Amino acid sequence: MVPHALRTRLAPLALTAALVGGLAVTTTATAPEAQAAGGGYYLYFKKNSANPTNSRLYLMKSVPKAKDKIIAKYRAGSGNGSTNECARNKGWLPGTTTKNGKYAIEFHRTNYDGVINGYVIKLSDKRCSNGTKRTELFVHSEMKPNGKQGIIESERWDGPNDYYSNGCVKLTPGDIKDLFAKAKRYGWPTTMYVVK
Numbered sequence: 001m002v003p004h005a006l007r008t009r010l011a012p013l014a015l016t017a018a019l020v021g022g023l024a025v026t027t028t029a030t031a032p033e034a035q036a037a038g039g040g041y042y043l044y045f046k047k048n049s050a051n052p053t054n055s056r057l058y059l060m061k062s063v064p065k066a067k068d069k070i071i072a073k074y075r076a077g078s079g080n081g082s083t084n085e086c087a088r089n090k091g092w093l094p095g096t097t098t099k100n101g102k103y104a105i106e107f108h109r110t111n112y113d114g115v116i117n118g119y120v121i122k123l124s125d126k127r128c129s130n131g132t133k134r135t136e137l138f139v140h141s142e143m144k145p146n147g148k149q150g151i152i153e154s155e156r157w158d159g160p161n162d163y164y165s166n167g168c169v170k171l172t173p174g175d176i177k178d179l180f181a182k183a184k185r186y187g188w189p190t191t192m193y194v195v196k
Helices: 004-019 032-037 173-186
Strands: 040-046 055-062 069-078 102-113 117-123 137-140 191-195
Touching: 040 069, 055 173, 069 173, 102 173, 117 173, 137 173
Parallel strands: 040 191
Antiparallel strands: 040 055, 055 069, 102 117, 102 191, 117 137
């Protein structure tokens, strides 16, 4: 069941989007791409202003002419504690409305080898409210390129402080692996929506 707080905060966005001829991504409306295809899956990131490291990431199924369904829900962090979405490599993920909170999912990998490693979902670049372009945006965890835990801090999950990031969305290693398993089973999302 969709949390009451989530429904309450999203209802005004759905109404606003409907009035301007669009569709909002809520639990009472379907995502435009999924609706056109007769249903589909998407990610939905709900930012927590009071504690950005205790936000929520949802894997959602769009259900035409019905409430969207939550397939999975995870605790997620974004940013280093700053709610300034324009602060490169510090602030949380840009996007607080359906207009500027839509991301394309460019790829997903289980063996990524870069500044971050292992299981990653690459999000499209995004310009924040003042025009600053945010790049290198991912949903990821802390792990080695092979998905296992390492020795150095950036490759091992030590606890709640590891939800802090340089602006990406971070999950525990177990949660991101669960997300990948569910997305593989049900259908990989091509879009992520971000709201505050």
